[in-house]
Amino acid sequence: MKVRVHVRERDQTDIDEDNDVEELQKRISELQRELLKVSADLSIREIVLRKMQFSQALSDKLFDEPLPLSDITVKNGSSSVPGEERRKFEALVQEQSSLSNTILRKHERVEELQKELDNVRKQNFELKKKNRGLMEIITQHRKRLETAMDDVKSSPACLGLKEELENTVARMNIAKCTLQALIVGSGVNWAQDSELAETVFLCGESLNL
Incomplete structure (x- = not known):
């Protein structure tokens, strides 16, 4: 009879842990989707790698290393993970959260720098466009001046004056x-x-x- 109670309690614990893990995995997936949008440098990629390693370690701990029945602590009719193991889990989750926040802050900074870069590029493009317009105007005036000088030099009056001189x-x-x-x-x-x-x-x- 006691064995059945332990088994039933273990089943309930597995369900609760599965729900917690599912929620955690959903959160991790959301963070990963957000992180995929970051166009970051090598340092941010290293942070992402560490984040993935911590996530994998947490998943391995929850799924690949089931605790034996003797390691389950029974409190008020429900089982729970021992305090030391729970603290390890919480430390992993906390560090992952800290890394995620760091990445998000870096992502915001990257977006700010990208906006500044886009503005500089836009201003540079407008300046080049304006310079091209001015160069076209100068070229047109130079051509007109050369044409006018050629016309003057070849005019009968100019030729007559040149001959007289x-x-x-x-x-x-x-x-x-x-x-x-x-x-x-x-x-x-x-x-x-x-x-x-x-x-x-x-x-x-x-x-x-």
Whole structure:
């Protein structure tokens, strides 16, 4: 009769433990789904790995190592895990919860940094777009200026003015050569006269457009 009572109590304990484990596994699954959304660096991945190891250790403890009947403590007609084992379970769960909170905080920080990075990228894109627009405007103005200069250079008025200037320069060069020849051929010692010497030297330089 006592054996049946122990067996019945053990069955009830298994049901209670299964319910607790199921709730814990649901919570773990929820945390894992949340953690899958984190785009984290190596340090966060290491935390996730530790979290999974603790979860596996907890699952192994609950499912793979059933306690013998002699290790069950009976209190008020219901069985429970000994205090030391329960404390180990609670420590594992508490550390897992702490790791999960750490990961969530890091995830929030990653999201903040990602938003800042997105804003910087957006500003950089807008700046590049604006610079491209300005460069296009400058290029268009340069082309217009070059076209206008080509038009001016090839216009009849400009060509006529250029020809007139060339003729004037040619006449001035002839006059300079004539003056230089007159001074040198005059027999005057122009080398002793600084003004005449300067005039002779200047007349020897040709004018160019």
